[in-house]
Each structure stands twice: as C-alpha cells, then as structure tokens.
Amino acid sequence: MIDIDRLTAEIDTLAGFSSHPSPAVTRVLFSREDCDARDWMARMFVEAGLVVRSDAVGNCFARWQGRDTTRAPFATGSHIDAIPNAGKYDGVIGVLGAVEAVRMLRAKGFQPERSLDIILFTAEEPTRFGIGCLGSRLLGGALDSAAAAALEDVDKNTLETLRAQAGFSGLLSEVSLRHGAYTGFVELHIEQGPLLERDGIDIGAVEKIAAPAAFRITITGEGGHAGAVLMPDRHDAGLAAAEIALAVERAALETASADTVGTTGVFLIEPGAINSVPCRAVIEIDLRDTDLATRLRAENAIHQAAYAVADRRGVSLEWETINSDPPAICAPELVASIESAAKARGFSSRRMISRAYHDSLFMARVCPTAMIFVPCRNGWSHRPDEYVSPEALARGVAVLADVIEAQLGV
Numbered sequence: 001m002i003d004i005d006r007l008t009a010e011i012d013t014l015a016g017f018s019s020h021p022s023p024a025v026t027r028v029l030f031s032r033e034d035c036d037a038r039d040w041m042a043r044m045f046v047e048a049g050l051v052v053r054s055d056a057v058g059n060c061f062a063r064w065q066g067r068d069t070t071r072a073p074f075a076t077g078s079h080i081d082a083i084p085n086a087g088k089y090d091g092v093i094g095v096l097g098a099v100e101a102v103r104m105l106r107a108k109g110f111q112p113e114r115s116l117d118i119i120l121f122t123a124e125e126p127t128r129f130g131i132g133c134l135g136s137r138l139l140g141g142a143l144d145s146a147a148a149a150a151l152e153d154v155d156k157n158t159l160e161t162l163r164a165q166a167g168f169s170g171l172l173s174e175v176s177l178r179h180g181a182y183t184g185f186v187e188l189h190i191e192q193g194p195l196l197e198r199d200g201i202d203i204g205a206v207e208k209i210a211a212p213a214a215f216r217i218t219i220t221g222e223g224g225h226a227g228a229v230l231m232p233d234r235h236d237a238g239l240a241a242a243e244i245a246l247a248v249e250r251a252a253l254e255t256a257s258a259d260t261v262g263t264t265g266v267f268l269i270e271p272g273a274i275n276s277v278p279c280r281a282v283i284e285i286d287l288r289d290t291d292l293a294t295r296l297r298a299e300n301a302i303h304q305a306a307y308a309v310a311d312r313r314g315v316s317l318e319w320e321t322i323n324s325d326p327p328a329i330c331a332p333e334l335v336a337s338i339e340s341a342a343k344a345r346g347f348s349s350r351r352m353i354s355r356a357y358h359d360s361l362f363m364a365r366v367c368p369t370a371m372i373f374v375p376c377r378n379g380w381s382h383r384p385d386e387y388v389s390p391e392a393l394a395r396g397v398a399v400l401a402d403v404i405e406a407q408l409g410v
C-alpha cells in the first residue's frame with residue numbers, strides 16, 4: 001500500500017528548503033537551500049535502504065540492489081531544483097514518489113532481480129546557468145564537458161567553482177552514460193498543463209517530448225540623458241529588445257501550429273534608471289515545438305527580424321544559441337507498460353505529448369524512456385499554487401511501482 005500521508009508530508013518537508021516563504025518554493029542549483037535539500041534527500045534515501053552515490057556534476061543515484069548484479073539496472077527519478085516562486089510538486093514527485101514506490105514494493109515482499117537507480121538530476125531548471133537539464137544533458141552526452149565547466153551564472157561564478165564548493169569533484173567528462181547503462185528509464189511528473197484534469201483522465205502516458213531551444217540576445221545601443229537626447233538621435237537598446245520580443249510572439253503565432261510556443265522570459269536593461277536611455281539589453285528566448293522543422297522555421301524568422309531591428313535602430317546585436325534540442329520519442333514498450341499498469345488498476349489513461357521538457361528528454365538518448373503524467377490543478381505549474389491531489393499522486397506512484405516491478409522482475 002502506498003503511504004500517501006507519509007509521501008505528502010515528505011513533499012511538504014522538502015518544500016521547506018526554499019529561499020522564498022511558503023507556499024512559494026525557490027531552490028536554485030547549489031544554493032544553500034539546494035545543498036540542504038540534497039543532504040536531506042540523501043538521508044532519506046539511506047533510510048529507505050538505498051545505496052547513494054553522486055557524480056561530478058551532483059547527479060545523485062540511489063540504488064535498490066537487485067539479486068543479479070551482472071544485469072544492467074533500470075532507472076527512474078527527476079529533479080528537485082525549483083525556479084523562483086515555483087510550487088512543490090514539479091520534479092519532486094518523480095523523486096519522492098519513486099522512493100515511496102520502492103518502499104511499497106519492498107513492503108509487499110517483492111525482491112528485484114535487476115537493480116533500480118532513483119536518479120536525482122542536477123538542475124533540470126535553467127535558473128542558474130540559463131541551460132535546462134544540466135545533469136541529464138551531461139548524462140545523455142548532449143553537452144560537452146568543457147563547455148559545461150565554463151558555464152557562468154549572473155555573478156560570473158563558473159559551474160566548475162560552484163560544484164567544487166557544493167562538494168562535487170571528479171571529471172565532468174566522466175558523467176556521460178554509455179548506451180545500455182540502463183535497460184530503461186521512466187519519470188513520474190505532473191502534467192503542467194490542463195488536459196488530464198479537464199478530461200478527467202487519471203494517467204498520461206507520454207509518447208513524445210517537444211523540442212526546446214533557447215537563445216540569448218545581447219543588444220548594445222547608446223545610452224544618454226532621458227531628457228537631453230532627442231528622439232531621432234537615439235539608439236535605444238531596450239526598445240530594440242522590445243521589438244525583438246514582439247517578433248518572437250509573431251514568429252510563434254505565424255507557424256499556425258498550436259505546438260509552437262515562444263517566450264521572452266528574461267529581459268534586462270542597463271543602466272536601469274528612469275532618466276537614462278537604455279544602452280544595453282539582454283533578452284532570453286525560449287522556443288519550442290513538437291516538430292523540429294517548424295521550430296527551426298520560427299527560429300529563422302526571429303533571427304531575421306532581430307537583425308533587421310538592429311539595422312534599423314543602429315544598435316549591435318549578439319545572438320547566442322544556448323541550446324537547440326531535438327524532440328524525444330518515448331519507447332513504445334514502456335508507454336504500453338504504463339497504459340497496461342493503469343488499466344489493471346482501473347485508472348483511465350491517455351497517450352500524450354509533453355510540451356515541457358524534462359530530464360527524460362536526455363535519458364531518451366541513452367536508453368528506452370517514457371513518462372507518467374498525473375493531473376495538476378488547473379494545469380498550473382511554475383507558480384506557488386501548483387497542486388496535485390493526494391489521490392492523483394497515489395495513482396501515479398502506483399503506476400510507477402507497477403512499471404518498476406515489471407522491469408526489475410526480469
């Protein structure tokens with residue numbers, strides 16, 4: 001039996017490791033809160049009888065040892081970092097829910113043939129370094145280790161320095177997994193969209209994860225006195241950035257596909273004084289689509305519009321691609337296993353696409369991968385009022401446990 005009270009209490013405890021007061025959760029990679037939360041997680045992995053190790057970037061692996069150690073293990077897991085002002089379920093249920101699944105399987109006397117790793121991935125969220133899925137990207141071999149080491153946060157701290165301060169040593173080049181290191185990977189996650197709740201469906205079986213891309217544009221114009229510089233003489237970096245942000249919206253709308261989404265979520269202007277013309281602007285753009293070719297067309301349109309704006313306004317522009325990833329296709333046999341586990345328990349299920357990215361996007365590069373979605377209230381996520389009912393959560397954990405049992409038994 002799943003102990004849902006214990007699981008929800010653990011989710012609440014983990015939510016307490018936050019740099020913003022409850023109900024908001026903010027847990028940025030290698031912050032004090034993140035390090036404390038990791039220590040707490042390590043203790044609870046050990047209490048659950050798991051053997052814990054970490055790699056050079058801080059991905060943490062909690063192993064339930066199977067009888068036959070010569071066989072490749074199966075894996076599950078997710079992330080526990082949280083963007084500023086987030087809720088307490090995103091990522092977290094995939095880690096704590098996996099621990100509960102293991103406890104439940106153990107309690108019913110199940111003895112695994114092959115081992116299971118619960119993976120707590122480092123920084124699925126892009127908050128600190130601007131790039132999402134840092135840990136799983138390295139595991140999946142999708143990020144060069146030298147480029148990773150040189151990543152800098154806004155205060156110019158490098159990943160190399162920050163991971164050492166957080167106690168993670170070893171070579172980043174050794175983080176990547178070889179193909180076949182795991183027989184498969186399944187991640188339990190909240191849907192972060194409204195479809196399951198709206199249609200009264202208990203479980204989503206994810207077949208495909210949309211392809212994300214991110215760009216940073218730095219615009220350098222000319223500053224000056226807001227009263228004295230006449231309008232025709234201006235080279236306002238802030239206004240150029242604003243025009244580009246509108247071009248992002250236009251490009252996403254013009255593909256005419258509901259699957260294209262474009263967001264300018266970071267917008268910084270300098271010097272940031274009311275009586276000074278902005279001399280420099282930095283914007284960060286998130287662009288996604290389930291179809292890679294459509295996303296690339298939108299990216300092209302934004303690129304052209306950005307340079308046209310820069311020309312017209314007499315500002316200079318630097319375009320940096322932070323990441324540009326293909327979509328992931330989930331493993332049909334795991335998707336089917338999720339569906340049949342749901343059916344056997346009398347839960348309704350639906351195949352679906354994940355429009356958010358997840359660590360699964362990169363695990364899919366090294367092993368068969370799929371995701372279990374559970375509904376969340378109003379589809380809300382990345383906000384403090386994110387909520388998953390205990391019943392919905394228990395259904396997700398039960399399906400996860402069944403999939404794990406089927407994988408570990410052979």
Ligand code: GLV
Nearest residue numbers: 125355356357358
């Ligand atoms: C993950 O949090 C995403 O932005 O999709």
Ligand code: MN
Nearest residue numbers: 083090125382
């Ligand atoms: Mn998230």
Ligand code: MN
Nearest residue numbers: 090091124358
């Ligand atoms: Mn997440």
